[in-house]
Amino acid sequence: MxxxxxxxxxxxKKTTGxxxxxxxxxxxxxxxxxxxxxxxxxxxxxxxVGQEVTDNTQREIALALAGLExxxxxxxxxxxxxxxxxxxxxxxxxxxxxxxxxxxTFHGCPYYKVESTTKVMPHEMYDERILAHxxxxxxxxxxxxxxxxxxxLNEKHIKGCIxxxxxxxxxxxxxxxxxxxxxxxxxxLLKNGVPTNGATMLFSDNIxxxxxxxxxxxxxxxxxxxxxxxxxxxxxxxxxxLDAGMAFFFKHLNLGGKITNHSxxxxxxxxxxxxxxxxxxxxxxxxxxxxxxxxTNSIAIYDDxxxxxxxxxxxxxITPETIKESHESYxxxxxxxxxxxxxxxxxxxxxxxxxxxxxxREQGIEEPIWRCDGGFVIVTFKRPFYGLSYxxxxxxxxxxxxxxxxxxxxxxxxxxxxxLDExxxxxxxxxxxxxxxxxxxxxxxxxxxxxxxLKNLGIKWDGHPKTGKWILQDNNI
Numbered sequence: 001m002x003x004x005x006x007x008x009x010x011x012x013k014k015t016t017g018x019x020x021x022x023x024x025x026x027x028x029x030x031x032x033x034x035x036x037x038x039x040x041x042x043x044x045x046x047x048x049v050g051q052e053v054t055d056n057t058q059r060e061i062a063l064a065l066a067g068l069e070x071x072x073x074x075x076x077x078x079x080x081x082x083x084x085x086x087x088x089x090x091x092x093x094x095x096x097x098x099x100x101x102x103x104x105t106f107h108g109c110p111y112y113k114v115e116s117t118t119k120v121m122p123h124e125m126y127d128e129r130i131l132a133h134x135x136x137x138x139x140x141x142x143x144x145x146x147x148x149x150x151x152x153l154n155e156k157h158i159k160g161c162i163x164x165x166x167x168x169x170x171x172x173x174x175x176x177x178x179x180x181x182x183x184x185x186x187x188x189l190l191k192n193g194v195p196t197n198g199a200t201m202l203f204s205d206n207i208x209x210x211x212x213x214x215x216x217x218x219x220x221x222x223x224x225x226x227x228x229x230x231x232x233x234x235x236x237x238x239x240x241x242l243d244a245g246m247a248f249f250f251k252h253l254n255l256g257g258k259i260t261n262h263s264x265x266x267x268x269x270x271x272x273x274x275x276x277x278x279x280x281x282x283x284x285x286x287x288x289x290x291x292x293x294x295x296t297n298s299i300a301i302y303d304d305x306x307x308x309x310x311x312x313x314x315x316x317x318i319t320p321e322t323i324k325e326s327h328e329s330y331x332x333x334x335x336x337x338x339x340x341x342x343x344x345x346x347x348x349x350x351x352x353x354x355x356x357x358x359x360x361r362e363q364g365i366e367e368p369i370w371r372c373d374g375g376f377v378i379v380t381f382k383r384p385f386y387g388l389s390y391x392x393x394x395x396x397x398x399x400x401x402x403x404x405x406x407x408x409x410x411x412x413x414x415x416x417x418x419x420l421d422e423x424x425x426x427x428x429x430x431x432x433x434x435x436x437x438x439x440x441x442x443x444x445x446x447x448x449x450x451x452x453x454l455k456n457l458g459i460k461w462d463g464h465p466k467t468g469k470w471i472l473q474d475n476n477i
Contacts, residue, residue: 005044006116009035012043015051016060016090023064025118026094027106030072031129032113034096040081040089050087053078061090067107099317099330103129128313132330140291141198141333142188148195150181152206157239158184161343168344187339198335201290202238212290215241216298219252223302238285238336245281245299249274252301254385256446269363272306272381276359276368280379283352284310286340287332287377295375304386309378320370323353364452424453425476432469 006012011025016039029035040050051057058076065074072094079089097103103110103126110121131138158180165171175183184190189199200210207213219230230252234244254271270277284297288310295311314320315330331337340346347355357367360381368381420443427439436454440447454460458473 005046007035008113008115009033010116011035011037011118012041012046013037013039014042014049015039016057019060019064021118023067023106024111025113026065026074026092027068027104027109028111028113028118029094029096030068030104031097031110031121034094035113037092037094038089039091040087048081048083048089050079050081050084050089052086053088053090069105069108070102072104097129099315100132101129102133132315139333139335140289141196141201141335142191143197144191144194145197145200145204147209148200148204148206150190150193150195153184153195153199153203154205154237154239155180157203157237161339161345164345165343170342170344187342188335189339196335197290198333198339200237202336202339204237207235207237210293212293212296213237213241214296215245216296217245217248218299219248219301221303223304225300241285241297242278242281246274246278248299248301249277249306253306253383271384272365273359273363276356276381277306277308279352279356279359280308280368280381282340282345284308284377284379286337286346288312289332302383304383306381306383307378309376311375312377313375314372314377320372323370324357324367326354420449421453421457424450424457424459425472428459428470428472433467434470 009029011022011029013019013022016022018039022037022039025035026037029037041048061076065072074092074094077091079091081087081089103121105111110126111118112121112125113119127138162171162175162180162183166173166176171183181190181193184195184199189196189202195204200207201213204210213235215234215236217230217232217234218225218228221227221229230248232244232248234241236244249270249272256269256271281299288297289295289312292311297310298308300307300309312332314323315332317330329337337346346352353370356379360367365384366382368379370377370379372378423443424439427434427442436447436450440450443450457476459476460471462468462471
């Protein structure tokens with residue numbers, strides 16, 4: 001029984017007179033999520049009528065299936081229709097596309113599914129799948145660079161990567177003493193003595209023929225792009241762009257600080273975690289589609305958010321929702337990713353999103369959001385201070401840019417052995433009616449920090465906001 005009309009995984013045809021159209025759908029199933037192609041059922045009405053199946057019908061079906069490339073082994077089912085004796089429903093199931101497989105075509109043309117509609121696959125999507133199938137042949141990063149020699153590569157960057165890889169245990173110590181070209185050959189960044197495009201992107205000082213080696217960075221006023229206060233275009237290899245991007249974050253994002261429980265030393269950090277921003281920017285540069293020379297990576301800082309974007313798409317197995325879950329790694333630029341992994345710029349494959357989220361959670365801010373928009377992959381971080389009043393922002397800012405050393409010294413002088421929790425308890429014992437703001441001022445921390453510690457300690461305010469008092473728990477006394 002057919003209980004639903006055509007969909008992304010179901011195509012209905014009245015007879016094999018529509019066999020050609022049916023094969024278009026079969027090809028689309030093979031290139032998408034898979035699905036059923038059924039002849040003998042009327043679309044919309046879902047009336048099951050079947051059709052007469054002759055030897056010629058079977059030959060036509062076999063010939064049509066032979067038009068699919070790569071060849072597929074499909075079991076064709078013939079099901080009797082009780083209401084129409086002698087007629088049969090013809091059903092075929094096609095498996096979906098798996099990352100790394102060659103895309104399918106029917107008589108040389110690729111198709112894919114968009115909801116219930118069968119469409120010709122765009123050239124860009126087809127090329128990406130061909131690249132995923134044979135990256136060693138078709139990838140931009142693996143092609144020999146035009147006009148680039150070993151002398152154009154920054155030896156300092158290369159040796160720095162080797163040293164980090166040795167220190168991280170990912171490269172043998174012997175790599176330090178061998179010629180750098182041997183390491184580049186092992187990393188498949190050198191072919192016949194000529195650097196690849198991947199090597200050029202990572203290490204080259206000569207980027208005249210590579211207009212895509214560009215990072216656009218801007219600080220906008222408000223929450224849109226109508227007005228900016230800082231707008232730059234930075235050119236260079238991977239390390240140049242990474243350094244410029246991180247410097248821009250430090251220039252335009254707020255710094256905050258807190259006194260740790262264990263040492264009473266102030267820990268200073270960006271409002272959006274440095275580790276998260278760095279990991280996101282590295283991923284953006286590593287996984288972008290570098291062959292798209294007319295597009296660029298970008299960093300956009302607004303009043304309420306930070307956006308890092310790169311030309312590209314998500315692999316078929318990953319969506320903006322599932323990227324936050326544990327998943328395998330599907331690097332678009334395999335050799336670049338391998339080089340960055342061996343030099344410890346990338347951690348274990350497939351862990352980038354987790355590392356970003358862990359850094360955000362550790363600092364107590366919202367996890368970022370990933371999306372794909374207009375041929376770009378974008379990760380968005382919310383700025384935690386957005387929406388706060390000037391008065392709420394000012395103390396935290398003053399704590400940082402005031403005399404930090406004096407503040408820390410004062411706290412240490414009071415009692416080096418005490419942690420922040422103990423100091424909060426002592427202050428409340430001496431003045432149960434003290435306000436959060438006054439506790440924060442005494443301890444040279446933010447009100448938010450005090451609120452977090454009060455919650456962890458189980459200390460609650462009892463009574464009217466103006467005339468009440470703090471109630472200590474038994475374990476606090």
